[in-house]
Amino acid sequence: MNKQLIAAPLLLSLAGIAAAQSSVTLYGIVDAGVTYRSNERVGSAGAYAGHSSVGLTTGNLSGSRWGIKGSEDLGGGMRALFVLENGFDITNGTSGQGGRQFGRQAFVGVGSDRYGTITLGRQYTSLDDFVSPVGPSSFIGGFGAHAGDIDDLDQTARVDSAIKYTSANYSGFTFGALYGFGGQPGSMKQRNTWSVGAAYAAGPLRVGVGYERSDNSKTGATDPTAGKWQSTDDGLFNSSINEGYASAQSQQVIATGATYDFGPAVVGVNYSNVQYRSGAQSLFSGHATFNVAGVFTRWNVQPQTQLFAGYSYTRGSDVDGIDNRAQYHNVTLGAVYDLSKRTSVYLLGAYQHASGTTLDALGRPVAATASVSDKANGHSSDSRSQAIVSLGLRQKF
Numbered sequence: 001m002n003k004q005l006i007a008a009p010l011l012l013s014l015a016g017i018a019a020a021q022s023s024v025t026l027y028g029i030v031d032a033g034v035t036y037r038s039n040e041r042v043g044s045a046g047a048y049a050g051h052s053s054v055g056l057t058t059g060n061l062s063g064s065r066w067g068i069k070g071s072e073d074l075g076g077g078m079r080a081l082f083v084l085e086n087g088f089d090i091t092n093g094t095s096g097q098g099g100r101q102f103g104r105q106a107f108v109g110v111g112s113d114r115y116g117t118i119t120l121g122r123q124y125t126s127l128d129d130f131v132s133p134v135g136p137s138s139f140i141g142g143f144g145a146h147a148g149d150i151d152d153l154d155q156t157a158r159v160d161s162a163i164k165y166t167s168a169n170y171s172g173f174t175f176g177a178l179y180g181f182g183g184q185p186g187s188m189k190q191r192n193t194w195s196v197g198a199a200y201a202a203g204p205l206r207v208g209v210g211y212e213r214s215d216n217s218k219t220g221a222t223d224p225t226a227g228k229w230q231s232t233d234d235g236l237f238n239s240s241i242n243e244g245y246a247s248a249q250s251q252q253v254i255a256t257g258a259t260y261d262f263g264p265a266v267v268g269v270n271y272s273n274v275q276y277r278s279g280a281q282s283l284f285s286g287h288a289t290f291n292v293a294g295v296f297t298r299w300n301v302q303p304q305t306q307l308f309a310g311y312s313y314t315r316g317s318d319v320d321g322i323d324n325r326a327q328y329h330n331v332t333l334g335a336v337y338d339l340s341k342r343t344s345v346y347l348l349g350a351y352q353h354a355s356g357t358t359l360d361a362l363g364r365p366v367a368a369t370a371s372v373s374d375k376a377n378g379h380s381s382d383s384r385s386q387a388i389v390s391l392g393l394r395q396k397f
Contacts, residue, residue, distance in 0.1 A: 021073035028066035031293070032090045033058050033346070033392020037222035038356075041240075041369070041382035050382035057092040060390045061141040061336065062348050065104055074110070081117070082108040097158070104158070116167040123162045127210030127255055128155050128175040130197035134208045134257040135270055136296045140332055141310040143350040143388065146292045147314040147328040148241030148371040148380070151253050151272035152212070157236050159193045172201045177218075182215070191215060213252040216279065239273070239371035240380035241328065244359025245288050249279030265299040283363025289317040296332075303336040315356060316368075326358040326368035342396045349389045 035057040039050040058064045067085035069218065075082055085104040087096035100122075107121030124132075134145035135153035145154035150274025159180040166176040175198040192327075197210030214236065239248040245251075257270035259301030270293070277287040296310030334348040353367040370386035380386075386387035 001078055017026055024070040026068055029062045029064060029396050031056055031064050031091055031394040033060045033390040035390040038387040039381040039383050040379045048121050049128035049344040056091045060348055060392050061394050064088050064090050077114055078112050080110055085384040116165060118163050122158055122160050123164050124155055125159055125195035125210045125212045126178045127195050129176055130208040131210040131255045131257050134206050134268055136261045136294055136310045139298045140296055140310050140334060141348060143348045144310040144332040145373050146312045147330055148239030150241050150290055151274050151292055156238060161274035174199050183323055207258045208369050209256040210255050215250045216248060240369045241371050243361045244363060245276035247282040250277045265297055267297045270294050284320045286319055288319040291315050306336045308334050309318050322357045322365055324357045344394045347391050351387045353385045
């Protein structure tokens with residue numbers, strides 16, 4: 001009897017230790033707002049018409065999501081981990097990212113505070129990991145994304161079948177690399193994606209730099225579906241900004257950014273270079289280049305109130321005889337009021353003006369049209385200008 005009394009607390013203690021060594025967490029964000037768009041194109045390529053609209057939209061300040069993440073202590077400073085994250089549209093309950101069950105992220109891996117982490121599955125690129133945290137969307141929401149999120153700093157794209165290494169933190173310096181297997185028989189290059197990135201943080205200063213490249217498998221001379229994009233990196237062609245280049249042989253992004261925290265206010269700057277190179281069956285020739293520069297700020301007026309503003313300029317290149325290159329000016333303003341640590345109300349606004357000429361989805365020269373934000377909460381205009389205003393509510397759990 002005495003042995004049992006002694007053993008019982010010991011077993012309870014061991015159970016507590018085991019529980020402390022592993023954890024599973026349910027988390028998420030629900031974001032919805034009433035949104036006005038001054039112009040939204042409807043119809044199919046070559047027959048678009050534009051109208052204003054008012055409706056309920058999701059993911060205006062932050063993408064709506066729910067996820068499960070877990071870790072287990074393996075001993076010796078090692079741990080196993082996983083993340084399963086679903087994106088969804090709160091207005092109708094459907095899954096985002098093409099209807100995938102865990103379209104935002106789905107990976108498993110092992111990590112060490114000393115050596116870093118290796119993960120396998122559907123993931124963000126290393127450019128996303130190191131540059132997006134100092135990009136506009138991380139501070140001023142999705143409406144602050146560069147035109148059409150052409151450089152993926154709003155993290156619209158993910159990579160399937162990817163293996164990624166992310167280093168430990170070495171006195172403020174971190175780095176990483178990703179490779180997405182194309183899975184194309186007879187070719188290690190087709191459909192693949194690879195990315196590298198690095199960041200440095202010291203006091204109020206944070207700097208990030210990254211590179212990513214994706215190859216298309218739908219540009220072979222004998223491919224009956226040539227002219228479309230197919231790669232491990234999806235979500236790259238979401239708007240009128242770059243839909244004319246979805247037949248590219250490859251796409252690459254070079255990006256960098258920095259933020260400085262002055263206390264009540266954070267100021268950030270960023271630059272990216274996006275290139276689309278043509279292949280045998282591309283609907284354009286040569287290579288198209290877009291250069292993007294931006295600046296933004298977020299000001300904590302009070303502990304519960306933040307104001308923010310951002311501006312970006314996107315400039316295309318002369319391609320396929322186009323000598324009046326496309327240009328896009330984007331301005332974002334907003335305010336967020338925290339009702340609690342988890343619940344906020346927001347008012348967001350963005351305006352974009354386009355000029356010059358670009359290519360449409362059929363590869364034909366057309367007048368450049370505006371496209372605020374990304375495909376999750378923005379819809380391309382059929383005119384030179386577009387304004388979006390949203391009043392909404394966001395809750396985190």
